[in-house]
Amino acid sequence: MSHPTKKTNGSAFFLFCLGGLASYGGSRRRYGRDFSKDDILEQGTRQAIYETIEKNPGLHFRRICRALDKKMGVVQYHVSVLEKNGLIRSIRDGRYKCFFAENTDDMISPEDRPSEEEQSLRESIITSLRRKTPQLLITHLAMETVASHQALSNVAQVSPQAITFHTQKLQKEGIIESEKQGRQKFYSLSSKARTITESLMRAP
Incomplete structure (x- = not known):
């Protein structure tokens, strides 16, 4: 007796995949593995966003989109991954959200790091x-x-x-x-x- 084939909803499958990526982005540790900065920046668009913020500290969200000619949804997703993994941070400046690259250089001594x-x-x-x-x-x-x-x-x-x-x-x-x-x-x-x-x- 043949079993009926379960029809897969394309949108649901896409959201399922996106959810998996988001969970990867939300933590540097998954399945017992620590993800390095290089692991997180393997994705091309994400690396371009990070480098743009690193070279232009204080850019707000829309200017990042314009600089890279990327849609807001795409940039929002990758910015979220970078922020959750501690590679960038944001501050509010009025109605704008401005982004800065985190200093992840372990070679800098605590004495040389600026105070909060x-x-x-x-x-x-x-x-x-x-x-x-x-x-x-x-x-x-x-x-x-x-x-x-x-x-x-x-x-x-x-x-x-x-x-x-x-x-x-x-x-x-x-x-x-x-x-x-x-x-x-x-x-x-x-x-x-x-x-x-x-x-x-x-x-x-």
Whole structure:
């Protein structure tokens, strides 16, 4: 007696396969084997995404898609695999999610690794430098040391109200400091932010 052939649903089979890949991506250890960075980056698109983030720290999701000319769903999947395996991390910058490559170099001594506070500040500066008005404010303060509210408004060519919005955000992130003198407010980079900004500006 012949048994009826079970019809396989194509969509269900695809989701089953995708689920298997996702479980691979969610852990570096599977079936008793530890997956190395090279194992995870064997897939061509995933490697291209990782290298793009590594060379362009602070890129947000849509810019990665545009840089590689890939569909959002494809990039989202591989970004998720990279993030779950600790090869990249993301931070929120307003409505954008920005990505950074994790430093996986075991040769770096703990003393030479930046603290979490320093790393967070550096990433905040990098993401701010990718936006027009914050970039103008930070680079101006890096060169001029101190600037008034009105001076920053003139430099960025935006309204004083817009300067208030941006300076409050930069202050909250620890990038700039302010001091009131009479009726005027003056801004400068925090000492740690100045050191990081100057090193970024010197970088090739």
